[in-house]
Amino acid sequence: VSECEQLTGRPVYPGVAEGEALVSLPSIPGWGGLDAETGQVIDPGNPIHECSITGKVLVLGGGKGSTGWATLFQKARVLGNGPAAMLFPTMDSRSAAAAVVSKVPVVADIDVDLFAIIRTGDWVKVDGTNGVVTLLSQHE
C-alpha cells in the first residue's frame, strides 16, 4: 500500500475528519459494549477491548445486537467521547443509525477489504460528503 492511498465508497454522513484508526472486524455488543463515560470498549475478547474510540476513525464490521447500538454512540457524542469518523464495509440499519446520531463523517460500501488495508494506528482521513477515504500514514 502506497502512502496517501485513496479508497472510494458511498457517502453515508457528510463532513470531513481525520484521526487514528481503531479497527475491529468483530463489532461491539449493542448493550453495554461501550463505556460512554470513558469512550472505552468493554467487550472481553474483542480485539479492541479497553481501547478508546474517542477521536478515532472507528472501523467496524457493522452494527450488532440491541437497537441500543446507536444509542451507545449518541451517549458518547453528548459526552464528547465519540469517534471522529466511522467506516463500515457495508451498510446495515444499526450502523446507519449510529452514523446519524454520531453526526460525524461516515463512508461505507467500500469496494476493497477495509480490514486488510487499514490497521489500528494508521492515520486516516474520511470525507463523508464525497465518499473518499485517504490513508495518510501507516502505523509502524
Add this chain to the structure above:
Amino acid sequence: VDYRVSLTPEELVMLKGECGAAKQKAIEVIVRFADALGAESLCEITKAQIFVGAHHYLDVLDSDDIDEVISALYLTSDEVVSLDQVSVFTQSDATPLDPQQWREMDVPEDRFKKDCRYRDRLYGSGMAAGDSCASYLTGFVPLMGEHYVSTESHALLFMNSLWGACTNAGSIETSICAAFCGRTPYWGLHIKENRRGTHLVTVKTNPKSVHDWDLLGYAIGEELPANAIPVIVGTFERPRVEHLKSMFASMATSGTAELCHIVGMTPEAPTLEQAFAGQTPEAQITIDDAQIRAVRRTVSASGCDKLYFVSLGCPHYTLEQIQQVAEWLNGKKVHEDVVLRVWTAPGLKNSADRSGFTAMIEAAGGQLLTSTCPLVSETVPQVPAMAFDSMKQARYVGLGTAAKVFCGSVQECLESAVVGIWKGTDT
C-alpha cells in the same frame, strides 16, 4: 437540509416544518437515516413500539428540562422543541421500572417520579402503555407486508420472521422519530426482494426446552456474518412461541439477524427453494451439540456458588410460562437469601393475578413484576452470584458486572432459587 432521498409532497411539507417543529425534527432524522442507508424513498408505517421513559441513558444529559432531553436524545436535535402527537399507533417497549411495584424492585422514589414525568409526556403525545419488550403478546401484530418500527431487537426479528412483517432494526432514535413522522426509509427488509434467505443453517441438535432454543439462537447468531438472513432446516420438533421468542432474543444478542426463515414454519419459507427465492445460499452453517455446549460455557459461569438473585422472563413471559412457574413453586419456598423476580407485561400480570398465579409465586417468596427487566431497569443487585433463564440477559448483564452470572433453564433456575445454590449442570 441537503438530502438525496426522494420525498412525497406530504413529506416535504413535514420537512419544511408546516406540521410542527417536532415532526420536522423527526423527519429530518428519518431523511438523514435514509441517506445513510442509501434509500431511494420513505414508506409509511402503521405502528411503532418505542423505548421511552426515564431510562438511565438519558442521565447522560444533566438536565431537568424534559423537552431539552427529548429533543437531544430522541430527536437528536440541539434545538429544543416540544413533542406533539405521534403519527401512528405507538406503544411503549420495556420501560425503566414497574409503575405499580417500583418499591418492591428497590427503585428510589425520585427515579419513579422522573419516569412518571416522561410517561405523562409520552401519553400526552398519544402513546399507549404497552410496557413490554414482547409487544406481540399485547396485541401489537403487524401482518405480512405491513411496515412498522420497533426498538426491540428480538420482537422485530420475531414479527418479521413469523408474520412476514417489514422493518429494519435501526435504533431507538430512528424508531421514535418514525413514530412521530409516520415514515421510515424504504430500504432493506421493507422491500420484498431483499427478504430471501442468504445462509443455510442446518440444525443437527434436537432442542426441546426453551433454554435449548435460547442456546441455539445464540449459536446461530455467533456464526452468521453481518446482514445475513438465516434459513433454518432440521429434524427438530416444531417449536412453540415460547421457544421462538427466546431463540430470537439470543440470536439478536450474539448477532445482527433481523429476519430468520424456518423452513415449513415461517410464511416466506414454505419450502427451502422458496426461502432462498431459487438462489444458492451464500454459505452453509451447521449447528451441533458441541457448539451448543460451548455457547453455554461462553455465557454462563460454572461452579456451584451461593446465589442471591434469580431472574426469569426475558423476553417477558407469556401467561403459560407464568403458570408453569407458579405451579412449580406451589408449596415450595424460595431460599431466604435469594431474590426471585419474574417479569412480564402489565396486561398479562393482570391475567396472572386473576388466575391465582401471582399469589402462588408470592406465597413462595418470589415476585411477579411488569414493564421492565434487570437489564433495562439497571436494577441488577450488587451480589456475588446471580442466575438468569435468558442468554440475552446473562450476556449483557455479565458485561457490566464482576459477579458470577449463571444462565440455565427455568427448571435449573427455580431449583437453584429454592436451595440458594446454583444447581445447573456444567456443560
